[in-house]
Amino acid sequence: MATLSLKGINKSFGSVDVIRDLSLDVNNGEFIVFVGPSGCGKSTLLRMIAGLETLTDGAISIGDKRVDHLPPANRGIAMVFQSYALYPHKDVRGNLGFALKHAGIEKQEIDKRVNNASEILGLSEMMERKPRELSGGQRQRVAIGRAIVREPDVFLFDEPLSNLDAALRVHMRIEILKLHQRLRNTMVYVTHDQIEAMTLADRIVVLRDGRVEQVGTPLELYKKPVNTFVAAFIGSPAMNFLQANVQDSSVNLEGESICTLNAKDGPVQLGVRPEHLVVSDNGPFKGSVSVFEHLGGESFVHLALADEQSLVAKLDGEYIFNPGDECSLAIKAEHCHVFDSAGRNITE
Numbered sequence: 001m002a003t004l005s006l007k008g009i010n011k012s013f014g015s016v017d018v019i020r021d022l023s024l025d026v027n028n029g030e031f032i033v034f035v036g037p038s039g040c041g042k043s044t045l046l047r048m049i050a051g052l053e054t055l056t057d058g059a060i061s062i063g064d065k066r067v068d069h070l071p072p073a074n075r076g077i078a079m080v081f082q083s084y085a086l087y088p089h090k091d092v093r094g095n096l097g098f099a100l101k102h103a104g105i106e107k108q109e110i111d112k113r114v115n116n117a118s119e120i121l122g123l124s125e126m127m128e129r130k131p132r133e134l135s136g137g138q139r140q141r142v143a144i145g146r147a148i149v150r151e152p153d154v155f156l157f158d159e160p161l162s163n164l165d166a167a168l169r170v171h172m173r174i175e176i177l178k179l180h181q182r183l184r185n186t187m188v189y190v191t192h193d194q195i196e197a198m199t200l201a202d203r204i205v206v207l208r209d210g211r212v213e214q215v216g217t218p219l220e221l222y223k224k225p226v227n228t229f230v231a232a233f234i235g236s237p238a239m240n241f242l243q244a245n246v247q248d249s250s251v252n253l254e255g256e257s258i259c260t261l262n263a264k265d266g267p268v269q270l271g272v273r274p275e276h277l278v279v280s281d282n283g284p285f286k287g288s289v290s291v292f293e294h295l296g297g298e299s300f301v302h303l304a305l306a307d308e309q310s311l312v313a314k315l316d317g318e319y320i321f322n323p324g325d326e327c328s329l330a331i332k333a334e335h336c337h338v339f340d341s342a343g344r345n346i347t348e
Contacts, residue, residue, distance in 0.1 A: 002063035002076065002153035003028050004049070004186055009058035011044055011210075018044050020210040022058075029184045033197040035233065036207035042190045043158055045207075049188065050079050050156050062153055073103075078147035079156040082163065084139040086131040092118070093127040096145050110149075117145040120182065121175075137168045144179070157189040161196065173199060194234055198222070206230050228269060228343040237274045237300065239337070240311035244270040251338055254307055256284040259333040263346055271337030271345075274300065274314035283330030285311060292321045303327055 004026035011019035018041045026032050034042040047053040049060060051072035060068040067075045086095050096114045118124045121141045131139055140160060147155055157176070161169045177200055180187055191197055197204050198218040206213045206221065206229075214226045218234075225231035231239045242253060247265050250257045258270060277285070290310065291302035294317065301313045301321055313329050321327060338347045 002186055003061075004032075004154055004188065005059075005061040006045075006049075007059045007061075009045070009048065009060070010056045011041070011048060011053065012056045018210050019048070019056075022210070022212055024205060024212065024215065026186060026188065029186055031180050031187045031189065031200060031202045032205060033189045033191060033201035033203075034205050034207060035191060035194055035197045036213075037233075038192065040207040041210040042192075042207050046079075046156055046158050046188060046190050049154075050077055051075055052079075076153035077156055078150040078152035078154075079158065080140075080143050080147050080160045082159045084131070084143045084163075086139060086142060088131050091128050091130055092123055092134070092142050095131070095142055096123075096149055099146065100149055113149040113151070114145075117148040120148065120179065121145050135168075136164050137172055140164065140172060141175070144176070148179075148183070153186065155185050155187040157187065159191055160189075161191075161193075169196075176200065195236060198234070204234075206233060224345070225337070226345055228271070228339050228345075231271050231337060231339075231345070235273055237312050237314065240272045240274065241339075242270045242272065242305075242309050242311065243307075244268050244338075246338075251336070253284060254286075254305070258284060258331070259336040259338075261338050261346070262348060263338070263340075267341060268346070269339040269343070271339060272311065272331055273335065274312045276331050276335035277311070277313035277315075277329045278331070279313075279315065279319065280328055280330035283328035285329040285331070287327065289321045289323055289325045289327055292323065294320065301327060301329075303329065 006024045009019050009022040036042050044053060048055055055068050059066055062076055093114060096117055097110045100110045118127060123141060161172050173196055201218055203215060203217055204221055205215050208229055214221060214230045221230060221234045244251050244253045246261060246263050246268050249260050249262060251259050251261050287303040287305040289301055290304045293300040297317045299315050299317050299319055301315060304310050337345060340346050
């Protein structure tokens with residue numbers, strides 16, 4: 001196990017800046033998740049840590065050793081890719097032990113590490129199978145096992161679950177979390193799925209256009225997003241944003257006071273999470289139902305407001321609405337988020 005330090009990282013492809021002056025310290029044994037939209041630079045950043053991409057500028061250290069000048073094999077890392085990248089002609093045992101054999105490690109030690117990894121990942125009963133005889137989840141476990149046997153200081157995961165179906169993704173997500181709880185290695189994980197980030201991470205790094213927007217625990221990002229970008233990215237369904245106005249310390253929407261705020265008068269954006277809305281006969285959010293999604297235990301109500309704005313409410317599954325029905329929703333003032341004209345969170 002080891003700490004990971006990124007200092008002043010920059011990466012450019014020709015005239016295109018992909019990573020811009022990024023610094024981050026990852027604690028020993030911490031599970032860090034990089035999230036952000038496609039093209040934000042998260043996979044490029046992971047590949048630079050792995051040594052698969054060179055830095056334009058900056059420094060990367062693992063433990064007390066600077067490694068950005070070292071080849072991947074000498075950095076003390078192991079990477080699990082989006083594609084399984086297994087050798088089709090080798091069985092599970094051969095895939096798990098290949099890198100160790102190539103490194104000249106003694107057979108007894110290889111067998112010990114391979115058997116340990118297979119036990120951790122539940123692969124013991126399929127060691128003689130070829131990749132074509134395995135399911136997608138089993139193949140991904142072999143890929144993870146191949147990383148475990150190297151006993152790295154830092155594990156790197158590049159969207160390892162994106163090729164799996166929904167049910168298998170949930171299962172493998174739990175398996176990766178159990179793996180971290182067992183090994184306590186430093187892990188860096190890249191995903192575009194904010195649900196994966198929320199359930200796996202000790203801390204989340206939200207990236208946009210090669211820059212860090214916010215770093216924090218899942219709960220910190222959920223409760224205190226620094227701007228509208230983070231607020232919209234963290235949470236499912238996404239946060240609602242409504243055009244409102246501050247007057248005499250009151251945030252007003254359609255002439256009704258929603259909450260109080262110590263801020264100067266003027267236009268603001270009111271942020272409301274779908275799960276913080278409740279049906280109320282006297283609620284300030286009034287409109288007609290445009291879309292209703294019933295999912296069994298919960299339902300999503302898409303409400304068209306009178307001023308042509310809209311919002312989504314996440315309600316208990318007991319509610320049934322039809323398109324065109326009138327509905328009023330309320331929110332508790334402590335769950336409001338207020339953002340200024342630049343998108344910064346100014347909620348007290």
